[in-house]
Amino acid sequence: MEKKRPIKVLVAKPGLDGHDRGAKVVALGLRDEGMEVIYSGLRQTPEKIVQTAIQEDVDVIGLSCLSGAHNRLFPEITSRLKEKKMENVMVIAGGHIPEKDIAFLRENGISAVFGHGTPVKSIAEYIRQNIAFNL
Amino acid sequence: MSDSGKIKEKRKLWEEKVLDPALKRFRLDKSPSGFYTPADIEGFDFIRKVGFPGEYPFTAGIYPTLPYAVVGTKGSLPSAKGLVRAARYSGYGTPEDTRDYYKMMQSQGLRGGPNLAMDLPTQCGYDSDNPMVRGEVGKVGVSIDTLRDFEVIYESYTGSLDLDKIASNFTINAPSNMIIAFYAALAEKRGIPMDKLRATPQNDILKEFVARGTYIFPPRHSMRMFRDSAVFFARHMPNVNITSIGGYHIREAGATRNQDLAFSMAIGAAYLEEGVRAGLDIDSFAPKFTFNAFGGSMELFKEVALQRAARRMWARILKERFNARDPRSMLIRQPMGAHIGCSSTTLQRPLNNLTRGVIGGIASALSGSPPMAFPPYDEPLGLGWSLEASQLSEDAGRIIQYEARLTDVVDPLAGSYYIEHLTDQIEEEAWKELEKIENMGGAVAAIENGYMQRKVAMSAHERQKRIESGEELVVGVNCFTDESELEVLTGRLIPHPYDEAKREQAEEQQIASLTGLKRSRDNRLVADLLRELKLKAGKEEENLIPIFIECAKAYVSEQEMCDVLREVFGEYKEEAAF
Amino acid sequence: MGRLLEGSEIALAKLITLVENNPAGMTGVMPMIQxxxxxxxxxxxxxxxxxxxxxxxxxxxxxxxxxxxxxxxxxxxxxxxxxxxxxxxxxxxxxxxxxxxxxxxxxxxxxxxxxxxxxxxxxxxxxxxxxxxxxxxxxxxxxxxxxxxxxxxxxxxxxxxxxxxxxxxxxxxxxxxxxxxxxxxxxxxxxxxxxxxxxxxxxxxxxxxxxxxxxxxxxxxxxxxxxxxxxxxxxxxxxxxxGDTDLEERRREKRNLEFEEILKWAVVEEWKGLAGSDEKLKDRLSEVVEGSKDPYTMLREIFPYGCIRPLTD
Missing domain, CATH: 3.40.50.300 (P-loop containing nucleotide triphosphate hydrolases)
Known part of the structure; x- marks a missing residue:
């Protein structure tokens, strides 16, 4: 019998990009939406992010990158998750992601990309509606 | 009764007899618009609060006149070489790519030295062959590993553009002293003495802990690096600016206007103290401080007032706290005045960003700076600025200056009851916050204990909440978004002249160059120098820049130097994120 | 469970989630690890x-x-x-x-x-x-x-x-x-x-x-x-x-406290289940909620024989 429980989210900053305003605003906003949020800190390698996701058994990983390295870093994270048989973890992303890269990222396991100016409420709504377990 | 008393009395009457009935008629609880009178700046003393342009306390401006503001001289038309200004902050891919880009821009008339953007591995002290940085090499700027890379970038800077004739800008913080060492080593190899070099490294490490995040060493050790630069530049590189302090970055990371001002003042004061503690006379090095920018919002009046408050506050800090005597020590020298900041731009209906930029340009003109409609409207699209957007941004500034003639008067809003009131208020609140930080032990302590970082994150969160609740309005984002509104798309865009394909290949090529170089250099000399560096780093009083220059000449890489320091200093670990 | 003992981090993480979300989850796990x-x-x-x-x-x-x-x-x-x-x-x-x-x-x-x-x-x-x-x-x-x-x-x-x-x-x-x-x-x-x-x-x-x-x-x-x-x-x-003795002494106390805690939790959970489904109990509870009856009297009235009747033989 699964009880109603908070959704657990890892907000992570892969790569060297230090622009963490978006990541922190999303982390704080999702907390206000009733989620349990883990913030990874800066300069995380894909390996570290996946390791954290495993130990914390999160439902969602939110990735933020503004350095243009997303096409390299994000798929590495999703493929590592696959390797560990954790594909059921939802991976969403934000940052400086040009429109033209979104299709590629979606093909590579990123469920959704949220651009500049997305309200945190809509991110929370998306998570609730698309999460793998029943609340 | 004093004037102010009379006005207050009159105001009370006006509110009762005129304002309140009007509010009732419009069914308003309170007036959405304010009105300011001399009573709001009671005791206003022009000489003390504003003064003449170019004179203490520099509220009106740091120069007696606006030298760029010449408009319509008979027989000579203003011209600037196309997109020169937009092209300045650049650098991408390999050093070869960046060299070729500058060559191309030079063929189109670019003069003056480069303003080099560097990639994140360079900014964080990693070489391009480090597996940790895969995917980042050459991305947000050019990749610099060793002196070789500077030799390549500056290939076309010879003759009338040689290093003693141009000024270079380096957006570099944590490894700033190594990058300057590369520059000095390059000059030495060309037979140019380092006292002839002109450059501005950003070298504002403290704000990196609060925003941007390109730190390497813990704050105290970072301050030692800063001390080395202050002392070394003051004595040996008189034409190299020591730092370019950036409140703007802190603001963009989410800080409020007051935090922007107070934190950058606290950081600036910490740098000044470091120099004084190292035995420098305040007037021997303070004039070599520059500022990157303050501010960044759409609130035009408040942004103008912020610029005025910042000029006055810095001057007071220098004069009152550091006993500076040379007026040049007290100036906020910065390339850009009031502006809207990149975070005011929206992805929705992006052409609106042009309008926003123009408002920023007007604000900068009114705040006493060259009008810059920054940033180009396609900033939030994440593709690099297109040439059209850059052209329009440039033109907006020109229109503001040459057609609207907003630069005809220095500090045109001086004396406005509202602006003077705002200036006082912003400065007063910043002093309060500064005092709080000083009580904590200064900027370094307030970073070590995570105070500034937490404050900025909370402010960003608060602003997001205000936008989501509709308390703060952003056109096309949280209002005026229904079906009757038209989605305006931008038309044809000439992409930025960076060659995307090159950017993609940069990593492989740069790794290959570095690998080749590491094989061919005198590796025994490298090992000896790194040992010497370690020894010197262990001695707190040692200035490390001379040994960095020796290392640079022997093609020691940036990461090799940083790794030695990581061993001695340790690495910064992020403090309390929230 | 087997994977936990084999050292699978994922298994450990998932089990933690289970006990975190639903204490009843431990009922199945504990006998195997005690x-x-x-x-x-x-x-x-x-x-x-x-x-x-x-x-x-x-x-x-x-x-x-x-x-x-x-x-x-x-x-x-x-x-x-x-x-x-x-x-x-x-x-x-x-x-x-x-x-x-x-x-x-x-x-x-x-x-x-x-x-x-x-x-x-x-x-x-x-x-x-x-x-x-x-x-x-x-x-x-x-x-x-x-x-x-x-x-x-x-x-x-x-x-x-x-x-x-x-x-x-x-x-x-x-x-x-x-x-x-x-x-x-x-x-x-x-x-x-x-x-x-x-x-x-x-x-x-x-x-x-x-x-x-x-x-x-x-x-x-x-x-x-x-x-x-x-x-x-x-x-x-x-x-x-x-040492082993003192540590064991401390742990004994703790186990006792732990049992009491689990008991409290189980009683409350059981009560919530009952009160949620039984209309009569709901009505009685509303008297306490509305403040017309004090909780002590109500407790005595609902549980005249005490809240729990343990199996003792």
Whole structure:
């Protein structure tokens, strides 16, 4: 019998990009939406992010990158998750992601990309509606 | 009764007899618009609060006149070489790519030295062959590993553009002293003495802990690096600016206007103290401080007032706290005045960003700076600025200056009851916050204990909440978004002249160059120098820049130097994120 | 379960989620692990916010790891009573250990009261114990009720304080002064650390709990690890002094407390189930809710024979 429980989210900053305003605003906003949020800190390698996701058994990983390295870093994270048989973890992303890269990222396991100016409420709504377990 | 008393009395009457009935008629609880009178700046003393342009306390401006503001001289038309200004902050891919880009821009008339953007591995002290940085090499700027890379970038800077004739800008913080060492080593190899070099490294490490995040060493050790630069530049590189302090970055990371001002003042004061503690006379090095920018919002009046408050506050800090005597020590020298900041731009209906930029340009003109409609409207699209957007941004500034003639008067809003009131208020609140930080032990302590970082994150969160609740309005984002509104798309865009394909290949090529170089250099000399560096780093009083220059000449890489320091200093670990 | 014992981190993580979300989950798990419990030594780290507990924890992990011990970490952060959300931020300061296979870090939110923290934490400690960690480190903010929880949960409690002008003494007055087996003044490079240590010793001397033996008062710097070797040494010394007998004695008390807690939780859960489905009970309850009847009388009326009737033979 699964009880109603908070959704657990890892907000992570892969790569060297230090622009963490978006990541922190999303982390704080999702907390206000009733989620349990883990913030990874800066300069995380894909390996570290996946390791954290495993130990914390999160439902969602939110990735933020503004350095243009997303096409390299994000798929590495999703493929590592696959390797560990954790594909059921939802991976969403934000940052400086040009429109033209979104299709590629979606093909590579990123469920959704949220651009500049997305309200945190809509991110929370998306998570609730698309999460793998029943609340 | 004093004037102010009379006005207050009159105001009370006006509110009762005129304002309140009007509010009732419009069914308003309170007036959405304010009105300011001399009573709001009671005791206003022009000489003390504003003064003449170019004179203490520099509220009106740091120069007696606006030298760029010449408009319509008979027989000579203003011209600037196309997109020169937009092209300045650049650098991408390999050093070869960046060299070729500058060559191309030079063929189109670019003069003056480069303003080099560097990639994140360079900014964080990693070489391009480090597996940790895969995917980042050459991305947000050019990749610099060793002196070789500077030799390549500056290939076309010879003759009338040689290093003693141009000024270079380096957006570099944590490894700033190594990058300057590369520059000095390059000059030495060309037979140019380092006292002839002109450059501005950003070298504002403290704000990196609060925003941007390109730190390497813990704050105290970072301050030692800063001390080395202050002392070394003051004595040996008189034409190299020591730092370019950036409140703007802190603001963009989410800080409020007051935090922007107070934190950058606290950081600036910490740098000044470091120099004084190292035995420098305040007037021997303070004039070599520059500022990157303050501010960044759409609130035009408040942004103008912020610029005025910042000029006055810095001057007071220098004069009152550091006993500076040379007026040049007290100036906020910065390339850009009031502006809207990149975070005011929206992805929705992006052409609106042009309008926003123009408002920023007007604000900068009114705040006493060259009008810059920054940033180009396609900033939030994440593709690099297109040439059209850059052209329009440039033109907006020109229109503001040459057609609207907003630069005809220095500090045109001086004396406005509202602006003077705002200036006082912003400065007063910043002093309060500064005092709080000083009580904590200064900027370094307030970073070590995570105070500034937490404050900025909370402010960003608060602003997001205000936008989501509709308390703060952003056109096309949280209002005026229904079906009757038209989605305006931008038309044809000439992409930025960076060659995307090159950017993609940069990593492989740069790794290959570095690998080749590491094989061919005198590796025994490298090992000896790194040992010497370690020894010197262990001695707190040692200035490390001379040994960095020796290392640079022997093609020691940036990461090799940083790794030695990581061993001695340790690495910064992020403090309390929230 | 088998995968847990084989050392699968994913299995451990999933089991933690299970016991965190639904205590009934332990009913199936416990019989399988009960006989394997008791190998791990559990260290509690508590103190006021901003005392640098996470950074200190990171240094302690480093010291324990360099001696070859495997370490499980539970970092507890408060749940917002208004939104039910939580920001679990302690992990950031333990980044050095993210990729170390001998370290497993799990963040937990307090998720409301009623022994919630203590119960789930205890269960997670057990899972980590069975997984094969030599030490389990529990880090919590020590304000209000939680510090008693932690004392009843761990084998040894380290109270972390920080010299903060006059506030240091203020912290001493809070409930933290009676629960520590070891006291640490962290950030000891700050002015006032030494005098605070002296003051602290004075305060502890007057406390009857420490009449027979004074707890050590130590100075540390979580940022660079100064004093951490000594702290770990002191933990080991306490571990040795406690020995098997004393430790067992402590644990016996704790098991008793734990049983009472689980009992309380089970009774309340059962009551909620009943009151949710039985219309008559709902009506009776509304009398209490509306304030027309006092809760004691109501309790007697609903449960004239006592709330539980245990199976005793």
């Amino acid at each position: 006989h394997r419990l008791g190998k791990a030594f559990c260290i509690g780290l508590t103190g006021p916010p901003g005392a640098g507990k996470s950074s200190l924890a990171s240094q302690v992990i480093k010291a324990l790891r360099s001696a070859g011990a495997k370490v499980g970490v539970i970092a507890v952060d408060p749940t917002s009573p208004f939104t039910g959300g939580a920001l679990l931020g302690d992990r950031v300061r333990m980044q050095d250990h993210y990729l170390d296979p001998g370290v497993f870090i799990r963040s937990m939110a307090t998720r409301g009261s009623l022994g919630g923290l203590a119960r789930a934490t205890k269960d997670v400690i057990k899972l980590m114990d069975v997984f094969g960690f030599d030490y389990v480190l529990v880090e919590t903010v020590g304000v209000g009720q939680t510090e008693l929880d932690i004392m009843q949960t761990t084998d040894i409690t380290v109270v972390v304080l920080v010299p903060e002008g006059g506030d240091g003494v203020q912290a001493m007055k809070a409930g933290l002064m009676e629960i520590g087996d070891i006291f640490v003044i962290n950030k000891s490079d700050r002015p006032g650390a030494d005098s605070m240590a002296v003051q602290l010793q004075g305060v502890l001397q007057m406390n009857p709990r420490y009449a027979s033996a004074m707890p050590p008062v130590m100075l540390t710097q979580g940022t660079d690890g100064k004093g951490v070797a000594e702290l770990v040494e002191a933990v080991r010394a306490r571990q040795a002094i406690l």
